Amino acid sequence: MEQFGVIGLAVMGKNLALNIHSRGYSVAGFSIDKPEVDALAKYQDDKLKPTYTWEEFVNSLEKPRKILIMIKAGKPVDMTLDKLKDLLEPGDIVIDGGNSNFHDTQRRFEELGKYGIHFIGMGVSGGEEGALHGPALMPGGDKEAFEKVRPILEAIAAKTEDGRPCVSYIGPESSGHYVKMVHNGIEYAIMQEVSEVYDLLRTVSGKSNEEMSEIFGKWYQGDLHAYLIEITSKVLQQKDDLTSDYVIDHILNVASYKGTGNWMLEDGVALGAPISVIAEAVIGRFMSKQTTREGSAPKFDGQAPADLVENLEKALNLAQAVAYAQGFQQLTMAAEAYKWELRYQSIAQNWEAGCIIRSNMLQDIEKAYDENGKLQVLFQAPYFKSLMEKNLPALRAVVKLAADAGIPTPTLSASLNYLESIFNPNLPANMIQGQRDYFGAHTYYRNDREGVFHTEWYEEK
Numbered sequence: 001m002e003q004f005g006v007i008g009l010a011v012m013g014k015n016l017a018l019n020i021h022s023r024g025y026s027v028a029g030f031s032i033d034k035p036e037v038d039a040l041a042k043y044q045d046d047k048l049k050p051t052y053t054w055e056e057f058v059n060s061l062e063k064p065r066k067i068l069i070m071i072k073a074g075k076p077v078d079m080t081l082d083k084l085k086d087l088l089e090p091g092d093i094v095i096d097g098g099n100s101n102f103h104d105t106q107r108r109f110e111e112l113g114k115y116g117i118h119f120i121g122m123g124v125s126g127g128e129e130g131a132l133h134g135p136a137l138m139p140g141g142d143k144e145a146f147e148k149v150r151p152i153l154e155a156i157a158a159k160t161e162d163g164r165p166c167v168s169y170i171g172p173e174s175s176g177h178y179v180k181m182v183h184n185g186i187e188y189a190i191m192q193e194v195s196e197v198y199d200l201l202r203t204v205s206g207k208s209n210e211e212m213s214e215i216f217g218k219w220y221q222g223d224l225h226a227y228l229i230e231i232t233s234k235v236l237q238q239k240d241d242l243t244s245d246y247v248i249d250h251i252l253n254v255a256s257y258k259g260t261g262n263w264m265l266e267d268g269v270a271l272g273a274p275i276s277v278i279a280e281a282v283i284g285r286f287m288s289k290q291t292t293r294e295g296s297a298p299k300f301d302g303q304a305p306a307d308l309v310e311n312l313e314k315a316l317n318l319a320q321a322v323a324y325a326q327g328f329q330q331l332t333m334a335a336e337a338y339k340w341e342l343r344y345q346s347i348a349q350n351w352e353a354g355c356i357i358r359s360n361m362l363q364d365i366e367k368a369y370d371e372n373g374k375l376q377v378l379f380q381a382p383y384f385k386s387l388m389e390k391n392l393p394a395l396r397a398v399v400k401l402a403a404d405a406g407i408p409t410p411t412l413s414a415s416l417n418y419l420e421s422i423f424n425p426n427l428p429a430n431m432i433q434g435q436r437d438y439f440g441a442h443t444y445y446r447n448d449r450e451g452v453f454h455t456e457w458y459e460e461k
């Protein structure tokens, strides 16, 4: 009898199955796509069992069965669950490790619950390599069911610098997939921020790809110790197979997306979360698809400021903090709205290794929430408050320079605006309220007395 089952043996499922197997657990693998099972069969031994039918797969697992589904999000997951619910028994545990929409996970959690089947929606991050050697895992669902799979998940997960597994119980219901969605929103934001910095480096300071690769490589050794910075350095130095040029110079500048960042925005809007940087990152991808982009590219004729590279490093570091801050802010709002108790320091820890947004800054975020789990905004924490004070002038200088040069910096500008707004007691929303009351008698609150007010606005005849 095998201890764990994996359904879906494309690269992610296969690599996770091999990862589990490599930790000494016995695994059964199944896919409706026979060649995928054949590919797994190449690794077959007494602890790795390829199976070719639903029944063979389900019957090969010890009870309660523990099954991970790694297939394309959407309809295929519903079809798989539909099949499984007739074959499984109460107490069995099914984990969906795909990038499922949390609304779907919520519905599936409730539906399978009716059959006594425990459903865990689990975010998995880290791509193919992560799946094989150690992903970051974000499981949400029944705590009791999580405890049963905890040893396996801890064994396969990435480990933080001090050896803790990048997996912990996120919370009930669909909270695991919610947290993965927020991870992806942050991922979109940091990627767009990096792209804007790359644009400024090449356009304003005229750096070559090799020089930029070195700059990002150096930053990676310092405060910006983050996976996305590391791979940016590598992307910049890669030569093309087809030409002798750099690959980056031949990649069409139109960004694709599968939509997890967009989902974060949808729910952020529903919750009223001020996630401007993530919104700009999602819109940045839409903008890249605009067929109107046929004008001439901005050119910078002036002299690049001597402190440009230093300022860009500081600006990017602060903007990265804003991306995380907005992600955590949405999580705190979602936790309240959906009545989930989320432990933000564990979420930060989960992201410290294995996942796409891993960085050293997550250790500081973990500390910040460890000291105060009730932070509304990350920049209330002393470390981030002082980072903001230290790096804000650089961010302002970079945004100003970009504006003067006509170079768009949607996420860097949004980061600056967020920081200029979030603690500002004098935002001009009184004018919005005045206008609302003027044209629609929508009423307003006052800053000098309690109650709801409406003014009979004087209109000149």
Ligand code: 6PG
Residues within 6 Å of the ligand: 099, 124, 125, 126, 127, 184, 187, 256, 257, 258, 259, 260, 261, 355, 356
């Ligand atoms: C991860 C990634 C992964 C994938 C994104 C890409 O954590 O491993 O987030 O899930 O790379 O889904 O998303 P887009 O195709 O929308 O860029």
